[in-house]
Amino acid sequence: MNRPTHSHAPLPDPTSKLVEGWHCLHLYYRVDQMALNQLSPSELAEGREALVHLLDPERPGAPARLQTSVVSGHKADLGLMIMDSDPLLIDGVRQAIRASRLGTVLQPSYSFVSITEVSEYVPTVEQYGDKLQRSEGMKTDDPAYTAKLNAYGQRLPMMNRQRLCPDFPSWPVTCFYPMNKIRHPLANWYMEPFSSRSAMMSEHATSGIKFAGRVSQLITASTGYDDWEWGVTLWGRNPESIKEIVYTMRFDTASAKYAEFGPFYISYLKTPVEALDHLQI
Numbered sequence: 545m546n547r548p549t550h551s552h553a554p555l556p557d558p559t560s561k562l563v564e565g566w567h568c569l570h571l572y573y574r575v576d577q578m579a580l581n582q583l584s585p586s587e588l589a590e591g592r593e594a595l596v597h598l599l600d601p602e603r604p605g606a607p608a609r610l611q612t613s614v615v616s617g618h619k620a621d622l623g624l625m626i627m628d629s630d631p632l633l634i635d636g637v638r639q640a641i642r643a644s645r646l647g648t649v650l651q652p653s654y655s656f657v658s659i660t661e662v663s664e665y666v667p668t669v670e671q672y673g674d675k676l677q678r679s680e681g682m683k684t685d686d687p688a689y690t691a692k693l694n695a696y697g698q699r700l701p702m703m704n705r706q707r708l709c710p711d712f713p714s715w716p717v718t719c720f721y722p723m724n725k726i727r728h729p730l731a732n733w734y735m736e737p738f739s740s741r742s743a744m745m746s747e748h749a750t751s752g753i754k755f756a757g758r759v760s761q762l763i764t765a766s767t768g769y770d771d772w773e774w775g776v777t778l779w780g781r782n783p784e785s786i787k788e789i790v791y792t793m794r795f796d797t798a799s800a801k802y803a804e805f806g807p808f809y810i811s812y813l814k815t816p817v818e819a820l821d822h823l824q825i
């Protein structure tokens with residue numbers, strides 16, 4: 545973007561919205577059985593109804609994206625993934641849960657705050673062309689080269705839209721975990737030149753593309769927003785693909801040498817009604 549830099553130029557209006565893309569919040573809750581036991585049947589019914597409405601992604605005023613899942617293991621019972629251009633609309637869901645009849649029942653166990661981004665390693669059309677010449681030895685006068693370049697140029701705006709304002713897949717299994725690129729004296733990602741980081745991310749992308757149709761990934765950025773640098777959300781067509789992609793990527797140099805990971809949450813997509821039924825609320 546070309547913004548005038550002389551001192552009299554007006555600055556953009558202060559805003560909590562991003563110039564492009566969305567805010568993202570992953571929320572995890574554990575059911576407190578003691579609190580649940582204390583609700584009367586009518587309070588419980590009221591709480592259930594309010595929550596089902598609140599978590600309905602189609603209700604008026606709902607955040608742009610809202611997905612509910614039930615979590616395996618003791619880390620959590622209920623998982624929510626929420627996205628919107630307005631961070632306070634997202635946070636409103638969290639506050640409404642807390643303030644509802646089920647607010648004492650659903651105890652927060654983990655959260656992760658991030659924003660969408662187009663990674664600096666997504667090649668521009670020009671960089672993609674350079675890559676075809678360098679690594680695939682294609683010549684610029686080859687019609688196949690022009691065809692590939694045009695196809696990429698056509699796909700790129702859609703791909704970037706999906707990175708910034710993603711549709712959530714409805715595949716049954718989802719996995720979330722935060723990660724960093726390490727800053728160890730012997731393996732410091734941030735001391736590597738862009739060219740070598742870019743080459744490693746290209747290797748990473750190549751290994752990821754093999755999972756097309758089985759795993760859908762969304763990388764959200766959290767440097768400055770949460771305790772890790774990225775959040776990784778995966779949706780799997782089946783459960784084994786999640787294990788397979790995470791295992792396979794451990795061998796990419798970008799992961800093998802430079803990545804460290806936080807807690808993993810594996811969960812199964814459900815409608816709010818199904819999720820509450822499953823949690824026996």
Ligand code: 76R
Nearest residue numbers: 663664665666749752753756761763774776790793794799
């Ligand atoms: O966005 C794109 O699809 C372009 C290529 C690409 C980038 C730039 C890409 C492709 N990733 C990118 C960036 Mn990824 N990714 C992860 C993990 O478990 C691990 O070892 C790592 C966790 C998975 C499973 C995964 C999957 N990726 C990133 C970044 C940001 C780095 C930065 O900006 O500095 C991280 C942290 C990260 C981590 N990645 C893909 C995948 C898959 C499946 C693909 C192929 C997507 C496709 O084109 O279909």
